[in-house]
Amino acid sequence: MRTIAAIYRKEIRYYFHSLTAYVMIGVFLALAGYFFYSIFRYYNYLSFQAAREPYLAGQLNLIDGVMRPLMGNVSVVLLFALPLLTMRLLAEEKRQGTFELLLTYPVSDLAAIAGKYLAALTVFAVMLAGTLLYPILLAIYSSPEPGPIVTGYVGLFLMGCTFISMGIFFSSLTSSQIVAGVATFALSLFFLVIGWAAPFAGPTLSKVIAQFSLLEHYDSFGKGLIEAQDVTYYVFLTGFFLFATLRSLESTHWRS
Amino acid sequence: MIRVERLTKYYGTNVGVRNLDFGVEKGEILGFLGPNGAGKTTTMKMLTCYLPPTSGTAKIFGHDIIEESMEVRRLIGYLPERNPLYGDMPVRGYLEFAADLKGVPVSRRRAEVDSAIERCGLEAVPRRTISKLSKGYQQRVGIAQAILNDPALLILDEPTLGLDPKQIIEIRRLIQSLGGEKTVILSSHILPEVSQVCNRVIIINRGELVAVDTPDNLRARLMKSSRLRVKVRDDAASDRAAAIVSGVAGVLLAREEPAADGVRSLTIECASDRDAREEIVRALVSAGVPLLELRAEELSLEDIFLQLVTEEVG
Numbered sequence: 001m002r003t004i005a006a007i008y009r010k011e012i013r014y015y016f017h018s019l020t021a022y023v024m025i026g027v028f029l030a031l032a033g034y035f036f037y038s039i040f041r042y043y044n045y046l047s048f049q050a051a052r053e054p055y056l057a058g059q060l061n062l063i064d065g066v067m068r069p070l071m072g073n074v075s076v077v078l079l080f081a082l083p084l085l086t087m088r089l090l091a092e093e094k095r096q097g098t099f100e101l102l103l104t105y106p107v108s109d110l111a112a113i114a115g116k117y118l119a120a121l122t123v124f125a126v127m128l129a130g131t132l133l134y135p136i137l138l139a140i141y142s143s144p145e146p147g148p149i150v151t152g153y154v155g156l157f158l159m160g161c162t163f164i165s166m167g168i169f170f171s172s173l174t175s176s177q178i179v180a181g182v183a184t185f186a187l188s189l190f191f192l193v194i195g196w197a198a199p200f201a202g203p204t205l206s207k208v209i210a211q212f213s214l215l216e217h218y219d220s221f222g223k224g225l226i227e228a229q230d231v232t233y234y235v236f237l238t239g240f241f242l243f244a245t246l247r248s249l250e251s252t253h254w255r256s
Numbered sequence: 257m258i259r260v261e262r263l264t265k266y267y268g269t270n271v272g273v274r275n276l277d278f279g280v281e282k283g284e285i286l287g288f289l290g291p292n293g294a295g296k297t298t299t300m301k302m303l304t305c306y307l308p309p310t311s312g313t314a315k316i317f318g319h320d321i322i323e324e325s326m327e328v329r330r331l332i333g334y335l336p337e338r339n340p341l342y343g344d345m346p347v348r349g350y351l352e353f354a355a356d357l358k359g360v361p362v363s364r365r366r367a368e369v370d371s372a373i374e375r376c377g378l379e380a381v382p383r384r385t386i387s388k389l390s391k392g393y394q395q396r397v398g399i400a401q402a403i404l405n406d407p408a409l410l411i412l413d414e415p416t417l418g419l420d421p422k423q424i425i426e427i428r429r430l431i432q433s434l435g436g437e438k439t440v441i442l443s444s445h446i447l448p449e450v451s452q453v454c455n456r457v458i459i460i461n462r463g464e465l466v467a468v469d470t471p472d473n474l475r476a477r478l479m480k481s482s483r484l485r486v487k488v489r490d491d492a493a494s495d496r497a498a499a500i501v502s503g504v505a506g507v508l509l510a511r512e513e514p515a516a517d518g519v520r521s522l523t524i525e526c527a528s529d530r531d532a533r534e535e536i537v538r539a540l541v542s543a544g545v546p547l548l549e550l551r552a553e554e555l556s557l558e559d560i561f562l563q564l565v566t567e568e569v570g
Contacts, residue, residue, distance in 0.1 A: 002356055002359070005356070006356030006357055007357070017344065097336060098342055099340075100301075100306055100340065101336055101401075102357070103305075104305060104306050104332070105358055106326050106329040106330045106357070106359055107357050253305075253306065253307070
């Protein structure tokens with residue numbers, strides 16, 4: 001536990017001393033703010049329209065009109081932002097050679113990965129927490145349903161956990177941050193859009209493909225549902241990549 | 257006590273090291289000597305549990321490097337080649353981090369870090385960022401990190417690489433001060449360094465052990481031929497000096513170097529089982545050569561090293 005805490009503190013210190021965290025969080029929140037602004041303006045416009053059309057008025061609500069599109073956009077920004085957050089975690093240590101020293105300390109591979117993973121997760125959590133401003137604003141001036149907002153955030157958090165686990169995995173494979181970052185981005189994007197192939201695949205295959213899709217599993221969170229199969233999907237994917245990272249670290253002992 | 261048994265490492269089909277056997281006693285400073293690529297770093301990486309051996313093993317104070325990696329890692333302090341450090345951290349912060357990872361109890365952490373800082377002469381810079389320190393100071397930080405938590409065995413890979421002469425002397429002193437209580441294994445390709453600092457020297461070349469002995473014994477053991485230097489005054493009679501010396505029984509080779517300042521120097525290789533000095537002097541004097549000086553030349557460790565290594569290649 002102490003070694004996990006020590007590695008965690010070191011990584012957090014790096015994120016916040018090197019400005020990385022501030023730049024990441026700042027840019028992320030600026031983008032999220034812009035999305036909120038434009039989505040909300042559009043919602044505003046629709047509301048005026050609805051004043052004249054009672055049918056449309058029945059369709060409008062803050063969850064479907066603002067929060068779901070906002071979270072959808074945020075998930076795309078995360079797709080770009082999180083690889084930048086995770087790419088250096090192990091790759092940089094490998095490049096500098098500190099990795100070798102780390103592996104000769106009496107520290108288990110699991111502790112090393114856990115400390116680094118949790119540090120990246122913390123920065124991500126801070127990023128995500130910053131966007132809570134928008135539902136709070138909505139709650140001040142209106143009364144959105146709290147349920148779907150909470151579940152939507154749970155879903156985003158789980159998705160972030162998955163992206164970060166992919167990031168740390170690719171970072172463990174290479175000593176180049178760029179390679180790690182690009183590979184993470186590509187795989188995250190792949191998991192995000194794999195569902196697009198589903199309609200064109202055969203009846204069985206399309207179900208399988210849909211099950212792999214990050215978006216497919218995110219959908220019910222946005223609607224206010226926490227379903228076991230969706231949680232399982234994210235937890236399994238995260239666990240899988242963390243396990244693969246562990247194996248990859250172990251193999252550096254064996255590969256020369 | 258460290259026992260290395262038939263330690264072998266292949267990189268694919270390339271030999272890293274092959275069948276290394278040696279032991280290190282407690283408190284000893286052992287020097288690992290060899291040209292670049294001889295397998296020094298590979299051996300050290302295996303002893304620190306970073307690389308697993310292809311075959312063979314080593315026991316560090318009774319713990320096997322393969323079976324009991326965690327125990328071994330608790331017993332060693334390691335300074336890898338090129339001294340990797342987290343450049344963005346301050347010295348003290350880094351040492352505290354290393355202390356945590358090495359399992360120094362929280363209650364003793366402060367004292368432990370203080371003592372490492374003091375022993376390595378870092379009192380002036382504990383708050384400075386590591387990347388802003390001079391190379392010599394960075395090397396001290398690397399060694400400070402290695403001696404944290406009082407490891408029984410220190411493994412230092414090229415501890416003086418890239419330092420200026422003054423820094424080298426300081427680091428050597430530091431290492432010597434650590435010997436006695438700790439067992440130290442250090443590698444180097446600088447020969448005088450090893451002969452000054454180490455109690456025992458291992459010479460390896462192309463992954464194989466060439467010799468293990470004290471620097472003095474190596475010198476004695478390898479004097480297959482002894483070398484003499486003779487100086488004579490440069491005049492008509494001394495033209496024949498080289499020829500006269502070559503005629504003496506037991507002389508293998510006499511080589512004349514160009515005269516300078518009215519003095520000629522001869523380098524003479526003699527068979528080591530027979531002392532030819534007396535006869536050389538008698539022959540020169542009776543031929544009327546004005547003899548100025550005759551001196552037995554000691555083989556430097558450098559010569560031994562070259563001799564051993566080139567023989568092995570040949």
